[in-house]
Amino acid sequence: MRGLQLSLNQTQKVRLQRALEKLESLSSKPNSNASVIVADSIPVNHEDGLLKGHGTSEVNGEVVATVCGVVERVNKLVYVRSLRARYKPEVGDIIVGRVIEVAPKRWRVEINYSHDAVLMLSSMNLPDGIQRRRTALDELNMRTIFEENDVICAEVRGFQHDGLHLQARSQKYGKLGRGQMLTVPPYLVKRRKQHFHNLEKYGIDLILGCNGFIWVGEHVEVTDDMVVDQVSNSEQQSAKADKKILSPEEQERSYTPQETRENICRTANAIRVLSTLGFNITVEVIMDTVELSISLKQQVPIHEMLGAEFYVLVAEKEAARRSLTKKK
């Protein structure tokens, strides 16, 4: 079985097998034979026009798949949606990435796409929140914003002549700190309205990047100091100057309580389990999994969440959950 290298005992093997069989039976819809593999011919009706989409090609008048995946039909369009593949960006996607290079006026960001993305200095808000032209000084100070290996969150702006461009024009985007970045296959993350989640119960932030990079970190208040008038701004600055020495409050802010750290690890491990099992990753499922680990008679310790028993439990839970939603 893919990616699962666990030492299951006999009962666990049987239970996992049964849960997976249940999942299989639940998904058996009339179009379940839509999965194709490379070089499978796709049955089409040639008479009523045909548009060949991604993942298809024509060989001797036959439409043939070029990737493994699921055949999708939209009116005349026939395409194959590949499952395991690198991320394909769409405009407006929220993504998490890692800065790999600071170049003139731009950062290069690794986002699990076939090329590196570009975040221009001009397409992000400056920390002072003022709208103005970017000067040479700003360019020199780029490393104070993002450095190499920083994890950042941004939005896909679109394709320009020199590649994929990102933008970060709001306070919710930007550098991420005090947390973990996880990598999951991008097909497990669905595009939704909401990709930023604040789990108040645990005091953590969860960002499900469309590119399969997931951020779990301590909750930070989004302060939109874009519209601060000049006077109060200068006041603040003078106030800041007074507090050069770290006050106890600020010290506390730079410290993450252990409870929050544990919650971050617990959530991160829940996501790891889900991605290894190949289940869809949404906030609801993640939260269910975290709660499952807490609510058990003996709370599952964080490090044991990656053990065989918890995998089996998650698989059983998922099977139960899907059968419930199906009945509704």
Add this chain to the structure above:
Amino acid sequence: MEFVSPEGLRLDGRRPMEMRQIRAEIGVVAKADGSAMFEMGNTKVVAAVYGPREVQNRSQQLNANALVRCEYTMANFSTGDRMRKPKGDRRSTEISLVIRQTMEECILTNLMPRSQIDIFVQVLQADGGTRSACINAATLALADAGIPMRDIVTSCSAGYLNSTPLLDLNYIEDSAGGTDVTLGIMPKLDKVTLLQMDAKLSLDTFENVMQLAIEGCKAVADYIREILLENTKQLQYRRGT
């Protein structure tokens, strides 16, 4: 030496036209974009595919196509006599090149311009036919990585010993000094992408041996397709809707 006994059995008990047992597994390298393990009898290889990704060496970047790279290595423990081979010896350079050319032919490189695809194959156990096993593993890994391909490539070897065509030679038969034909085909398109032969054969016997190798490739193809379909279905139903 007698490679086919009067009863028509080979050294390892197979019939002349019998293949060794094949086994494949997808997703053995967690970090890679696509990976697979392929076994033909005692030969065991692992392939990992990374990409399409940004070209590492800018001067090699191709503006219309993807750059395909391949690296073949043999684990030190893969053969009976443990030898420390220098990286990039002639044999592995040659096999790397052969695998690269074979896979490049089936990948639709024009769909991924200015990017790079890396294929790494490593032999864990060598018992003849590593070339074929590597190509089969690479095909599986590429399909797992979701890289668009014209067709799958499958490969199998055949030989001619004791005036009998033999399918899928093992190490002893391979080193016997007879003819060894390694063939790679695209079964759907019915095209040959790789044909290597050492030593000579008369045209008539060559045709027989080649036909045998084609049959072998087709058998491998059937198995690979089965594995891929099973894998795709699993991924789909596990994800749910």
